[in-house]
Amino acid sequence: MNDFDDIAMLLLIVVPLAGSLSMMFMPGGQTKETWYFAIFIAAVSLALSLVIFINYDYNQGGFQYTVSYEWLPGPLDINLSLGLDGISAPMILLNGIVLLGGVLVSQTINYRPREFFVLLFALAAGVYGVFVARDLFFLFFFYELAVLPMYLLIGVWGSSTDFGTFLRTKEYGAMKLLIFLVAGSILVWIGILALYAESADLGVATFSLEGLGQLAESGQIDADFQKWVFPLFMVGFGALAGLWPFHTWSPDGHVAAPTAVSMLHAGVLMKLGAYGIIRVGMFLLPEGGDAWMFVLITLGSVNVIYGAMSAMSQNDLKYIIGYSSVSHMGYVLMGIATLDNIGVAGAILQMFAHGLMTALMFLLVGSIYQKTHTRDINVLNGLASRMPVNTFFFAIAGLASLGLPGLSGFIAEFMVFTGTFRTYMPLGILAIIGAALTAIYILRLLARTFMGEADERWADLTDSSPVELSVGAAFVAIIIFVGVWPDPLLRVINVGVQTIPGV
């Protein structure tokens, strides 16, 4: 077991990365074989994530599976340090689940499937890397690696949306997404350099998260410095988490992306942003965080309300889900900003819960679009009679997102509300209003799309493919499991949250 502990983190990154590289050399054009191989890689990744998650010892807490390899010695002092704590453990599990789901439903990718999976696995490796990195350089390295394949994944395999009067091309969506995210990473990069320069001034030049964390804990990092650097991370990482008003890339990007990419992006990648705020912002700049949290929670509540209102007025299924992601990420940001142990734990649980339900929704919408070639809820109707299982799954995902007790969204949102009420009462009320708005747009979507008489033209429509339905069933099972028995996740999350300074 100890041998496994030593290489577990490395494997987590290397498996998808090696999959990506070896696929480059596979013969092109063999759609089926490529897909099988991709499933194999994703399944191994998920198995690894699961084993690692289960073996995480929550009684002991802290970073586990730690390894460190020297990469560049001083004065830069960059090490490939990896490890897993209570905050990242659920995240790698989420990534494993969504990755396998995404690969499975990519059966329909017929155009250059090899290149598609090469990029998809590079992205997955980047996501894993961010969650397990304990060094600022590598955190940023993997962060960029996760963002980089997006442009091609959306630009080549995505779809354009015709709004009648204008066309939102996939190239537009891809470029907008990348420019926003890289603009965000500029701020992150400047923040990282500022932190390094500060640590060099203090005589211990380092990029290590622990080293910098110790400086922060002992109060050596100047409070004024923290106050101007924290917003760099808040906005920079926040852009990826869909922080209002830097969220506009998110609906456009998600709509243009192919199903698997939407799933991974809304399901996991947006969580990188929130994770970055916790891991870098709150751990390294606690005083800066203290000073800025009221801004973050205010913006987060704007996210909740604004995202929900926008979702209500959309007619495109994917835009509705895209804006609902913006709204739900608002809860995550609010939960983080409460600096309250229940609120922050709720935020992390919400990251997990939202990742699953939004991935499920994108999967189901992808399947509908594949068959009907439209996502307009004014055109679609009565699908329940034609696609009963798809409808059932969609209803579950929708109900989870509006916070129905017994499903994963409920407990997470409830914890965020509790945290908010304990700290910023008025905003807590706004958050609950947001949940009510969620109910409106979800029910509107369900009613328009699935209920009522089915149109003549949907007469020959059949239910989603067996692969899609089994993936959907697995996601539904996990959503219910987490809703009914969140303890396995929460006890891990809680030991992670306890280590955050200032919570």
Add this chain to the structure above:
Amino acid sequence: MSPLSDNLELLTPEFALTGLAFLVFALDLFLPEGKKRLLAFVSIFGLIALVVVSLVMLWDEEESLYNGLLAVDAFALFFKVFFLGMGIAIILMSMDFVETRLKHQGEFYGLLLFSILGMNVMAQSRELLTAYIALELLTFSLYVLAAYAKDSDKSNESALKYIIVGAVSSAILLYGVSMVYSTLGVTKFDDIAIGLAQATNVSPALWVGVGLILVGLMFKISAVPFHMWAPDVYEGAPYPVTAYLAIGSKAAAFALILRFVLEGFVPAAERWEQWQLVFAVLATVTMLVGNLVALAQKNLKRLLAYSSIGHAGFLLAGITVLSATSDLPSNGVMFYLVGYSITNLVVFAALISFFNMTGKEEITDLGGLADHQPFLAACLGMGLFSLAGLPIFAGFTMKFYLFTAVANEGFLWLAGVAIFSSLIGLYYYLNVLRQIYIEPTPTGDNGGDWLEENPMLAERPSWSLITVLASGAAAMIWLGVYPKPLIDAIEAASRALMP
């Protein structure tokens, strides 16, 4: 010590390189037309042998020749190997192009070898006039090379512009040298540092002289506002020469600037602080203008010209923060030079290959390339990502290293500007990438089928280009993932310059 007592053995690689160039010229006279390809092989094997000879003979040497005019140290050795290696790659890239599109092949390789000699001496020289002569040896070869496509108006225009601008900048440089000499009475770098540090009442002539020297050097690296010549020259010159301009001459000029600043300025700490601001402003303007103007380009060569101006700005930011206490900035500049050169080699090799097949050089001509030439497309795509500074390629690590050095020396704002300029760069690199992977194949010039009009697009690239592409791409990823071996070498090189 009389000059004759110097250990001239240490200059063996330079003598041998001169011999190799003359050998190529001589062989050219005897080889019949159609066998000229042999000359390329002679040059390549000669260069490989020289790399080995340099490494074996000069390893751990630390000497100053001719009373301190030429240095034989780790820094010079590092750049020597770097330039020789680059020469090999450039010759491999040029072979097909030269054979099919240019006349007088022998002289092409001979001139290339002479320019490499010039670069090697530039990295060694510790004195202004020696540096000047080496610089002229490099640029004179380049003037001829830029004009090599004799029948092309563009090439002639390009060469003429290059000669005029080059001559003017050399004159400015020389004038600066004379003014420095007239005030300080010295031309050696370390003597200049002493003179600068001791001068209590600095005469304006000294400032003007130093300023003029810098202006001359800024012309050579095409820093804004002395960059106007670059896009025109790059566009008109034959493709391999453009590549050579963007990679070789720029790297050599930076090697010279590194030594000049580290030996001639940095020891005079107070004076250097004043000049740092000048460099910071130059760097800022160069990064922003280079990257912003690149946005509007439609021609690939012009795009790469402006992109290389932008990269010169990043390197200047590194020059700005050179310091006597930390070797981080000089390491960063050298790392960036190597990474940037390798990346650009890959990009140019892919574009030259495309040009050999089609004769086209507009960005929109790349449409559908991924369908016809997946290998070229993949290499070009990786190169563009690397230029944009994204992992897992050299571009990311070199930028991170350099910008960290800049921030660490108290120029966080400059690092911020540099990072912002990289974002602008990302946009136009992605636009090229979009052509390759997303846009459909264009229609042919005569309205016909693109592939039928360019039948060579269906063939494989030549083995020489594939060699450069594959090894370049591998090196790019290696530097992006594990640059430590290179950094170790660089640290040894920059220790030679640290006071």
